[in-house]
Amino acid sequence: MTTYKAGKYDVIVVGAGHAGCEAALACARMGLKTVVFTINLDSIALMPCNPAIGGPAKGHLVREVDALGGEMAVNTDKSLIQMKMLNTKKGPAVRALRAQTDKRIYQDSMKLTLERQDNLDVKQAEVVEIIVKNGKVQGVVTRTGAVFEGKAVIITTGVYLKSRIIIGEVNFSGGPSGLFPANRLSECLKGFGFELGRFKTDTSPRIDIRSIDFSKMTIQYGDEKIIPFSFTTPHIEIEQVPCWLTYTTEETKNIILDNIGRSPLFKGDIKGKGPRYCPSIEDKVVRFMDKPRHQVFIEPEGRTTTEIYVQGMNTSLPEDIQVKMIRTIPGLENAEIMRAGYGIEYDYIVPTQLKPNLETKTINGLFTAGQINGTSGYEEAAAQGIIAGINAALYVKGEEPLLLDRSDAYIGVLIDDLITKGIKEPYRMLTSRAEYRLILRQDNADLRLTEKGYRLGLIDEERYKKFLKKKEMIETELQRLTETKLTPTEEIQEKLTDELGSSPLKEPSNLIELLRRPEIKYDSLKVFDYDTQHELPREAKEQVEIQVKYKGYIEKQTNQISQFKRMESRKLPKDIDYDKIKGLRTEARENLKKVMPDSIGQASRISGVNPADISILLIYLEQQKRIRSAEDDK
Amino acid sequence: MSETDTIAAISTPLGEAGICIVRISGRDALNIAGEIFHAPKRKSIHEIPSRTINYGKIVDPLSGQAVDEVLLSVMKAPFTYTREDIVEINCHGGISASKKVLELVLEKGARLAEPGEFTKRAFLNGRIDLSQAEAVMDLISAKTDTALTLALSQLEGGLSKKIHLIMESLLSILANIEAVIDFPEEDIDEITTQQIIDTIGKSIEDIKGLLETSDTGKIIKEGLNTVIIGKPNVGKSSLLNALLDEKRAIVTNIPGTTRDIIEEFINIKGIPLKIVDTAGIRETEDIIERIGVEKTKEFLHKADLVLIMLDAADELTKEDILIMELVNDKRSIILINKSDLPQKLDEDEVYKMAGTNPVLKISVLENLGIDDLKQQIADMFFKGEIEQKGSVIITNIRHQDLLKKALNNLKDAENAVSLGMPLDLITIDIKEAYYKLGEIIGETVGDTIIDEIFSRFCVGK
Numbered sequence A: 001m002t003t004y005k006a007g008k009y010d011v012i013v014v015g016a017g018h019a020g021c022e023a024a025l026a027c028a029r030m031g032l033k034t035v036v037f038t039i040n041l042d043s044i045a046l047m048p049c050n051p052a053i054g055g056p057a058k059g060h061l062v063r064e065v066d067a068l069g070g071e072m073a074v075n076t077d078k079s080l081i082q083m084k085m086l087n088t089k090k091g092p093a094v095r096a097l098r099a100q101t102d103k104r105i106y107q108d109s110m111k112l113t114l115e116r117q118d119n120l121d122v123k124q125a126e127v128v129e130i131i132v133k134n135g136k137v138q139g140v141v142t143r144t145g146a147v148f149e150g151k152a153v154i155i156t157t158g159v160y161l162k163s164r165i166i167i168g169e170v171n172f173s174g175g176p177s178g179l180f181p182a183n184r185l186s187e188c189l190k191g192f193g194f195e196l197g198r199f200k201t202d203t204s205p206r207i208d209i210r211s212i213d214f215s216k217m218t219i220q221y222g223d224e225k226i227i228p229f230s231f232t233t234p235h236i237e238i239e240q241v242p243c244w245l246t247y248t249t250e251e252t253k254n255i256i257l258d259n260i261g262r263s264p265l266f267k268g269d270i271k272g273k274g275p276r277y278c279p280s281i282e283d284k285v286v287r288f289m290d291k292p293r294h295q296v297f298i299e300p301e302g303r304t305t306t307e308i309y310v311q312g313m314n315t316s317l318p319e320d321i322q323v324k325m326i327r328t329i330p331g332l333e334n335a336e337i338m339r340a341g342y343g344i345e346y347d348y349i350v351p352t353q354l355k356p357n358l359e360t361k362t363i364n365g366l367f368t369a370g371q372i373n374g375t376s377g378y379e380e381a382a383a384q385g386i387i388a389g390i391n392a393a394l395y396v397k398g399e400e401p402l403l404l405d406r407s408d409a410y411i412g413v414l415i416d417d418l419i420t421k422g423i424k425e426p427y428r429m430l431t432s433r434a435e436y437r438l439i440l441r442q443d444n445a446d447l448r449l450t451e452k453g454y455r456l457g458l459i460d461e462e463r464y465k466k467f468l469k470k471k472e473m474i475e476t477e478l479q480r481l482t483e484t485k486l487t488p489t490e491e492i493q494e495k496l497t498d499e500l501g502s503s504p505l506k507e508p509s510n511l512i513e514l515l516r517r518p519e520i521k522y523d524s525l526k527v528f529d530y531d532t533q534h535e536l537p538r539e540a541k542e543q544v545e546i547q548v549k550y551k552g553y554i555e556k557q558t559n560q561i562s563q564f565k566r567m568e569s570r571k572l573p574k575d576i577d578y579d580k581i582k583g584l585r586t587e588a589r590e591n592l593k594k595v596m597p598d599s600i601g602q603a604s605r606i607s608g609v610n611p612a613d614i615s616i617l618l619i620y621l622e623q624q625k626r627i628r629s630a631e632d633d634k
Numbered sequence B: 001m002s003e004t005d006t007i008a009a010i011s012t013p014l015g016e017a018g019i020c021i022v023r024i025s026g027r028d029a030l031n032i033a034g035e036i037f038h039a040p041k042r043k044s045i046h047e048i049p050s051r052t053i054n055y056g057k058i059v060d061p062l063s064g065q066a067v068d069e070v071l072l073s074v075m076k077a078p079f080t081y082t083r084e085d086i087v088e089i090n091c092h093g094g095i096s097a098s099k100k101v102l103e104l105v106l107e108k109g110a111r112l113a114e115p116g117e118f119t120k121r122a123f124l125n126g127r128i129d130l131s132q133a134e135a136v137m138d139l140i141s142a143k144t145d146t147a148l149t150l151a152l153s154q155l156e157g158g159l160s161k162k163i164h165l166i167m168e169s170l171l172s173i174l175a176n177i178e179a180v181i182d183f184p185e186e187d188i189d190e191i192t193t194q195q196i197i198d199t200i201g202k203s204i205e206d207i208k209g210l211l212e213t214s215d216t217g218k219i220i221k222e223g224l225n226t227v228i229i230g231k232p233n234v235g236k237s238s239l240l241n242a243l244l245d246e247k248r249a250i251v252t253n254i255p256g257t258t259r260d261i262i263e264e265f266i267n268i269k270g271i272p273l274k275i276v277d278t279a280g281i282r283e284t285e286d287i288i289e290r291i292g293v294e295k296t297k298e299f300l301h302k303a304d305l306v307l308i309m310l311d312a313a314d315e316l317t318k319e320d321i322l323i324m325e326l327v328n329d330k331r332s333i334i335l336i337n338k339s340d341l342p343q344k345l346d347e348d349e350v351y352k353m354a355g356t357n358p359v360l361k362i363s364v365l366e367n368l369g370i371d372d373l374k375q376q377i378a379d380m381f382f383k384g385e386i387e388q389k390g391s392v393i394i395t396n397i398r399h400q401d402l403l404k405k406a407l408n409n410l411k412d413a414e415n416a417v418s419l420g421m422p423l424d425l426i427t428i429d430i431k432e433a434y435y436k437l438g439e440i441i442g443e444t445v446g447d448t449i450i451d452e453i454f455s456r457f458c459v460g461k
């Protein structure tokens, strides 16, 4: 094939899904000349699965991306059609936003954001080859022969690597939503010696809203008062669109079981491992045979389309069965399918081959992010995207990488899990994966990360000033609550018992102590407040309340974190030869060689590495240190 | 696993010497010891000069009761083995007292040292030179292996089963809570506060039950029941003394010296034994001796391991045969003692009678074969040929320590539930308890909660 020199960039991003968009924006915003390639310009920020963003842990990720200066939350706020705060009664750590968006608007506004971004070019092309020289990335080649030079390359190709679509007996090479797969790139990566795995996932049929009988379903509204996703969105006033809830029936189950022989999943046509948390309906029916019915959520895909997403009915069953099956659901008796559900199998890069900055261990300047790393979900992709973008930029600038650890952010948990533990199924973020989740709340993501975003150049001055102001307000208010003392006068006791349903004071105490009582909310402190000028903004109030109410638990977790940090700070040399360390057990040695952990802390999380192995590593480190200092003395 | 906390352990292998030393090393060593050590004239521990031996009492601050009379020495950093402050408490009251002292030290904030950890610190703090680094690593892996195998074999029995059960019920509420949290819109039956309280309450009771068996009073019961048996004058008491390394039992050349049962605790290669010296068995008219013999039979009944002693310098007697028949169904080791003397015993006959039981030739007098005997006991134990009978007993301070911590976590959780704290906070304590229990049985609990969620609940859409 004839090739031609098409341009020079600092960073090349391959793929413009949720990871690619964040990566490209981060690089460009950090001042690097960046290009992002997509197989189809109309598929930027595509949501091939359901039109929702957020939920527990996922919503946390979105907030973190936002706190660092990413785009996902802003874009969600722009395209919002319904918002809900979930888990409001289950505690501060696990509250989470979940948004329904208008898919079209989501895509269009993200596309426009990319197009308007300084330093960023957006191009349609299929990248088929990565150019590598002397273990260092040099650029990419497109299918049409254009050669782009780049100092760093970020691959964010999602599920497109060697993807295959499966609908019953029909299967063909193809990407989601009728797009092209990326076959040659997969071969190219294999050629570099990367270990690839194969996963599958599936999606549900879309039906026409005009064919639905909503009277048989339960309507589900959004929150009355919308809390925006982005810390930068002041408030959102929109007419929200409802969703509906219905259920599968005994008949649905029978149809599936009668045709299970035609299921590619059960016939063995699908070999990739699918996720346990997002099973297809045929999987759910078989695995939980006793369950009489399964939930089905009807979610509009947008305001300007009649397409409806049927959440809960992911399937790769043959099309004729899909039609029959859907029509057994109350309200969907006459449903017209507009797009059939399908299964998709794709290659992913085994993520233990990555460093914590998401650069590949073997090729300098080559980064990967998103579903290519074996994760699932838009939010997980965006989270990796922004980190890969930031680190590619730092790599080009020759600066130290941005590494978030398990106590900094869900993003840190996500990346550490991927590169340390490896994965056996598409990885989805869950709050239960985070051991310090009371610290990693969605409400304090800015307090945790915005400083970092500012220093990287991703947060502008104006936003930073607002952020500092908020911090100051919280501090001042905490101070004031400490200093405001109440003495047990009759008036006060009465207020406590009668107005607040609490118990009387035994001794003088301050407002902090009162707020710590479970039955007393921040807002109810008003009855004691003679100085009413303190009307704090919602976000600041929330911080004060959480920090005071859960102080004991927060301290507990902070202590756990300092233990954790101590182990993370003991770095392991990059050139360590585990074969030379006597006393390690074989399993530990093999896994250490595979992961090549950064620190003693990371090593301790590798499966098969036990405390004795860690002791041996510590001693080995000390031994090496002394050998070096002895040599230095000479 | 950090080098900044304070560690403690019984540093003389249990029972191998008459005196047990509880050694504490680290920043808080003095403070911790100070809280439980009462010197005469109320001298503070900080006034004690380094490297002097000081008489005093260890007092349980809660009950105010003296646990043991001890000799305590303080060694100030950096001129110590670990280059940290070290306090050594020499306990007089034997194993149970030293265990109690260690327990108090742990309660006051020290952490139980890992195998080889004092040496590890010595190395890390520059006390041991480079050439010894590998030896230290060997030590750690070897010690850990024994400790681990030991812990595991101890756990084969009831303890691990009980802990598994507690963990299972905690796991089931954790998985339920986490499923509800991570999949809020699924139709999962939400766990009720009552269910949580019930499960936690039950687990608290179970752990308390386990801990009760480890109270000092009952520690006496720990260890493999090992009975030395043989005709009078074969050297039973001598063997007991040799194993104990002290003159515990009276030894004379008069047959029938030992009239009553003598029990002692020793630790052989990490295995705790309760060793019983018995009155020699013979047909007798002497009433007192008769009672002794009856008791011997009783002890035999409870024995986990029997050491049958024969006299090399004598022919196989009726009594010997009677004894071998008596212990027929027991796992035993046959010891041919006095092998320093000219042999009269017909070995072939002994082997024939021994069947699958091992036969060892020893001389207690010349200290020959005693190590072989110890090795033999350890081998049989690790192969699972000998095991402990009866109820679950927490013999291991590490286990006890972890159980106590788990108990406290669960009490915190219980308290939080009753205060109406939200679910996400309650799980912090329950998880902590769950991990502590997992540590006891050496199980990595990594993703078990998540696995449990997916196997029990149909979640995800």
Ligand SMILES: Nc1nc2c(ncn2[C@@H]2O[C@H](COP(=O)(O)OP(=O)(O)OP(=O)(O)O)[C@@H](O)[C@H]2O)c(=O)[nH]1
Pocket (backbone or CB within 6 Å): B230, B231, B232, B233, B234, B235, B236, B237, B238, B239, B250, B251, B252, B253, B254, B255, B256, B257, B258, B259, B278, B279, B280, B281, B337, B338, B339, B340, B341, B362, B363, B364, B365, B366
């Ligand atoms: N030559 C020799 N003498 C031994 C050996 N072991 C013990 N003896 C002697 O045998 C005598 C009896 O020893 P004990 O230990 O009192 O025997 P025992 O079995 O406890 O005797 P009873 O308590 O009377 O049943 C003592 O004089 C010991 O010194 C040995 O290995 N060789």
Ligand SMILES: [Mg+2]
Pocket (backbone or CB within 6 Å): B236, B237, B238, B249, B250, B251, B257, B258, B278
């Ligand atoms: Mg005797």
